[in-house]
Amino acid sequence: MSDVIYNFRAVEKKWTKFFAQYSISNEELIQNQDKKAYILEMLPYPSGSFHMGHVRNYTIGDVVARYQKMLGFTIIHPMGWDSFGMPAENAAMQSGGHPKTWTEANIEDMKKQLKPLGYMYDWQREISTCSVEYYTQEQKIFLDFYKKGLVYRKKSYVNWDPIEQTVLANEQVIDGKGWRSGALVEKKMLEQWSLRITDYAEELLQGLKELEGHWPDNVLKMQENWIGKSEGAIINFEVINSDEKIAVFTTRPDTLFGASFLAISPDHEFSQRIASKNEEFAEFIDECKKIATTEESIEKAEKKGKFTGLYVKHPVVEDLQLPIYIANFVLMDYGTGAVFGCPAHDERDFEFAQKYNLPIKRVIDSVEDLPFTGDGKLINSEYLDGMSVEQAKIYMINRLQELNIGTKKISYRLRDWLISRQRYWGCPIPIVHCENCGAVPAELPVYLPDDVSFDSKGNPLANHPTWKFVKCPKCGNNALRETDTLDTFFESSWYFLRYLCPNFNEPIDKKVAEVAMPVDLCIGGIEHAVLHLLYARFFVLALRDLGYIDCKVPFANLLTQGMVCHKSYKNTEGEWVYPDEIEKLPNGKLIDKNGIEVFECAFEKMSKSKKNVISHQKIIDSHGVDAVRLFIVSDTPPEKDFSWNTDALDGSWRFLNRVWKVFNKVLQKVKENKEGADTLIKTSHVYLKKIKESYDDIALNKSVAFAREFFNEIERNLEMESASSLKFAFECFIKAIYPITPHIAHEMFEKLTNAADPLQNALWPEINEDLATATKVTIAVQVNGRLRGTFNIEKDTEDSVLEQTAKNILKDSINLENIEKIIVVKNRIVNIVVK
RNA sequence: GCGGAUGUGGUGGAAUUGGUAGACACGCAAGAUUUAGGUUCUUGUGAUCAAAAAUCGUGGGGGUUCGAGUCCCCCCAUCCGCACCA
Numbered sequence: 029m030s031d032v033i034y035n036f037r038a039v040e041k042k043w044t045k046f047f048a049q050y051s052i053s054n055e056e057l058i059q060n061q062d063k064k065a066y067i068l069e070m071l072p073y074p075s076g077s078f079h080m081g082h083v084r085n086y087t088i089g090d091v092v093a094r095y096q097k098m099l100g101f102t103i104i105h106p107m108g109w110d111s112f113g114m115p116a117e118n119a120a121m122q123s124g125g126h127p128k129t130w131t132e133a134n135i136e137d138m139k140k141q142l143k144p145l146g147y148m149y150d151w152q153r154e155i156s157t158c159s160v161e162y163y164t165q166e167q168k169i170f171l172d173f174y175k176k177g178l179v180y181r182k183k184s185y186v187n188w189d190p191i192e193q194t195v196l197a198n199e200q201v202i203d204g205k206g207w208r209s210g211a212l213v214e215k216k217m218l219e220q221w222s223l224r225i226t227d228y229a230e231e232l233l234q235g236l237k238e239l240e241g242h243w244p245d246n247v248l249k250m251q252e253n254w255i256g257k258s259e260g261a262i263i264n265f266e267v268i269n270s271d272e273k274i275a276v277f278t279t280r281p282d283t284l285f286g287a288s289f290l291a292i293s294p295d296h297e298f299s300q301r302i303a304s305k306n307e308e309f310a311e312f313i314d315e316c317k318k319i320a321t322t323e324e325s326i327e328k329a330e331k332k333g334k335f336t337g338l339y340v341k342h343p344v345v346e347d348l349q350l351p352i353y354i355a356n357f358v359l360m361d362y363g364t365g366a367v368f369g370c371p372a373h374d375e376r377d378f379e380f381a382q383k384y385n386l387p388i389k390r391v392i393d394s395v396e397d398l399p400f401t402g403d404g405k406l407i408n409s410e411y412l413d414g415m416s417v418e419q420a421k422i423y424m425i426n427r428l429q430e431l432n433i434g435t436k437k438i439s440y441r442l443r444d445w446l447i448s449r450q451r452y453w454g455c456p457i458p459i460v461h462c463e464n465c466g467a468v469p470a471e472l473p474v475y476l477p478d479d480v481s482f483d484s485k486g487n488p489l490a491n492h493p494t495w496k497f498v499k500c501p502k503c504g505n506n507a508l509r510e511t512d513t514l515d516t517f518f519e520s521s522w523y524f525l526r527y528l529c530p531n532f533n534e535p536i537d538k539k540v541a542e543v544a545m546p547v548d549l550c551i552g553g554i555e556h557a558v559l560h561l562l563y564a565r566f567f568v569l570a571l572r573d574l575g576y577i578d579c580k581v582p583f584a585n586l587l588t589q590g591m592v593c594h595k596s597y598k599n600t601e602g603e604w605v606y607p608d609e610i611e612k613l614p615n616g617k618l619i620d621k622n623g624i625e626v627f628e629c630a631f632e633k634m635s636k637s638k639k640n641v642i643s644h645q646k647i648i649d650s651h652g653v654d655a656v657r658l659f660i661v662s663d664t665p666p667e668k669d670f671s672w673n674t675d676a677l678d679g680s681w682r683f684l685n686r687v688w689k690v691f692n693k694v695l696q697k698v699k700e701n702k703e704g705a706d707t708l709i710k711t712s713h714v715y716l717k718k719i720k721e722s723y724d725d726i727a728l729n730k731s732v733a734f735a736r737e738f739f740n741e742i743e744r745n746l747e748m749e750s751a752s753s754l755k756f757a758f759e760c761f762i763k764a765i766y767p768i769t770p771h772i773a774h775e776m777f778e779k780l781t782n783a784a785d786p787l788q789n790a791l792w793p794e795i796n797e798d799l800a801t802a803t804k805v806t807i808a809v810q811v812n813g814r815l816r817g818t819f820n821i822e823k824d825t826e827d828s829v830l831e832q833t834a835k836n837i838l839k840d841s842i843n844l845e846n847i848e849k850i851i852v853v854k855n856r857i858v859n860i861v862v863k
Numbered sequence: 864g865c866g867g868a869u870g871u872g873g874u875g876g877a878a879u880u881g882g883u884a885g886a887c888a889c890g891c892a893a894g895a896u897u898u899a900g901g902u903u904c905u906u907g908u909g910a911u912c913a914a915a916a917a918u919c920g921u922g923g924g925g926g927u928u929c930g931a932g933u934c935c936c937c938c939c940a941u942c943c944g945c946a947c948c949a
Binding site (some may be wrong): 203278357439 | 882930947
């Protein structure tokens with residue numbers, strides 16, 4: 029019986045080779061366009077280290093792709109590399125190599141690590157965003173955006189990452205720090221390239237509604253908040269003794285009668301002008317800026333203002349003048365950079381008014397203390413008196429418009445996407461700056477030069493001795509190339525379209541995109557909720573308006589998989605310790621390999637820095653790929669955080685061995701053509717249905733649980749069943765687990781059916797609905813809602829019979845005369861209510 | 864501060880959407896075969912109780928209902944996102 033031992037090494041090696049050959053041509057795709065499924069996992073950055081988070085992400089994707097294939101879909105399932113970016117440049121600076129060689133070596137390395145996992149990727153579609161083929165096509169898109177007016181250059185305060193030595197987009201600043209470097213971001217006045225994502229603010233917001241139920245709610249909410257729409261009005265305040273006006277944005281025009289001051293941003297034009305003439309104000313403004321950048325928690329920052337000595341006229345109250353303050357809490361890049369203060373009904377204005385002794389006038393009635401921000405009847409507001417807040421807003425806006433001093437206005441929190449980076453390892457922005465012609469589109473392609481030096485500070489492209497000196501494509505005069513490169517999120521905003529035509533001579537092949545888009549399921553981490561996922565939505569809309577594609581959504585469905593977590597450990601010397609280097613002493617104490625005592629720390633995301641990682645390579649060697657794949661989708665739903673548990677991994681390994689053992693017994697019985705019962709036929713249909721429903725919901729932990737139940741049933745009936753029934757049931761079981769454990773499934777399928785066609789081309793077994801529904805049901809018998817017993821009976825038995833059966837069961841324990849009421853729910857319960 | 868999510872055995876998690884709470888696993892305990900492989904196989908395992916019976920039990924407290932993990936109200940805790948957004 030030596031064949032009973034499952035040799036996962038040999039079996040997995042055999043089938044992995046086969047899986048690597050999977051490919052679907054665009055011709056096939058177009059032929060089968062009615063039944064396509066585009067399954068996409070967010071493409072990885074080739075850092076060189078493939079980790080458990082990748083394994084989980086790609087395993088979930090692979091299971092879905094293989095399952096969908098069984099449903100008869102033509103599957104687009106590509107993989108590629110998000111290969112531009114800072115780490116390559118940092119590595120080059122540290123070790124003296126070249127970002128290109130570093131990146132390419134990493135891709136090779138990661139591919140080597142990826143292949144043994146048996147994923148069904150279409151490697152014919154592989155892309156690498158740092159390749160000439162990719163980024164030169166991207167330059168065409170950039171210039172189309174430019175010609176359409178979607179790209180512009182403007183001087184403004186931008187986020188500067190002092191470690192990466194480049195600017196960042198707002199989305200890339202998390203808690204005031206650079207998203208990758210973690211460095212405190214500084215504000216700098218620089219001239220930078222931006223994309224007009226704000227032109228699409230409303231459509232991006234509206235688009236969220238269509239994604240409801242298809243994208244996780246928290247992602248939709250995060251994007252909604254990020255776009256941050258608010259409706260209000262612009263009101264113009266006349267400056268006394270001047271013909272100037274200051275425009276103010278407010279969402280509370282109803283509180284205008286309660287206004288007692290005007291506050292403007294230190295960066296406001298008006299402030300700047302005052303500062304340029306007055307040293308004292310210049311100092312104050314400088315001080316404000318320091319607070320804005322150095323103070324981590326803005327909550328702690330004190331509200332500060334400086335009276336300009338100037339006043340504005342209250343727009344609707346005769347003879348009322350409001351002082352103008354320069355105030356540190358007013359942001360320049362939201363609204364107009366100026367606000368009117370109504371201290372009675374705004375917490376911040378209240379604090380400010382108290383500090384500077386400004387009038388506080390209640391205009392909304394309420395028993396509550398000031399500041400009061402809720403709803404109520406307007407008071408002290410002339411014609412608004414008696415109205416609700418909502419009514420007063422509408423009335424006031426109309427009034428302002430009639431008087432020609434204000435207009436209705438919708439503001440968004442979303443800012444334009446700053447896309448230029450002062451780095452080498454990115455796509456060159458194809459623009460030439462000419463003294464005569466200004467910014468001119470460069471002749472394409474613009475290649476990234478290889479011969480750069482990382483020795484000196486700053487952007488290696490700008491430091492290159494010759495690269496930037498060119499002739500103007502328009503007038504032929506000497507001109508300078510743009511030396512900034514594109515934000516790498518630019519690449520990841522359209523890669524899913526390039527997979528569809530990796531070698532096409534234009535960026536996007538419309539006829540393929542028409543068939544393949546949108547992506548049916550995108551799987552990735554939640555960390556991209558407002559980065560990649562917002563940019564990709566924007567790109568698709570912009571590309572649609574440029575005529576590249578017809579769809580308006582990049583990803584029809586989104587699954588954000590949870591993190592892979594493990595307990596982290598520190599020794600008494602404060603060093604992190606790898607979990608597999610820890611030994612447990614008989615007294616329960618933990619020690620590391622040097623005998624130093626170790627303590628358990630938090631349960632957190634696996635990360636190299638905390639050493640709480642498990643090497644996927646090691647566990648694949650010891651347990652096999654299928655066991656790892658099975659384990660990683662068992663127990664925990666894909667969207668939840670996953671806690672690593674090596675014991676449970678052993679359980680998956682044991683299960684596969686058990687499967688192999690039972691399989692060999694089944695094989696034997698099939699060979700013997702044994703007679704017997706055929707109860708497993710029905711069992712198979714029951715479980716196929718349950719397992720299928722779980723796959724449909726991507727509740728893979730449930731698919732596994734039901735598949736195990738199914739297997740337990742087969743094992744239990746092994747001796748009594750007929751050969752034909754056993755064969756049928758086991759074939760169903762193989763198909764049911766195939767998406768998760770494809771190697772062992774293929775091996776068993778081949779041996780059981782002698783099929784020439786591999787399992788990969790098999791379809792999900794047809795489910796006989798009659799057989800899939802139970803014919804017997806268990807009825808619960810309750811007294812006053814408490815369980816008192818159960819009985820089995822034919823499905824759909826009449827209520828009266830159920831009632832009588834329940835009474836018979838209870839006749840000794842309750843007095844039937846005391847029955848007040850009997851509730852019968854068909855196929856479920858009988859509840860007898862007694863006094 | 865605002866917004867969102869989550870809370871079920873020792874652990875990961877199920878629960879037909881208001882109808883037998885704890886499926887399926889992990890762990891643990893007892894036993895069997897013996898294994899020379901990280902075994903395998905029985906049985907048990909929410910708590911209280913020697914046990915049956917019974918009672919309690921889905922973060923806490925109320926409520927609706929014949930019946931609540933599920934619906935409603937009020938708290939608490941944890942996590943995440945945004946954060947001077949006018």
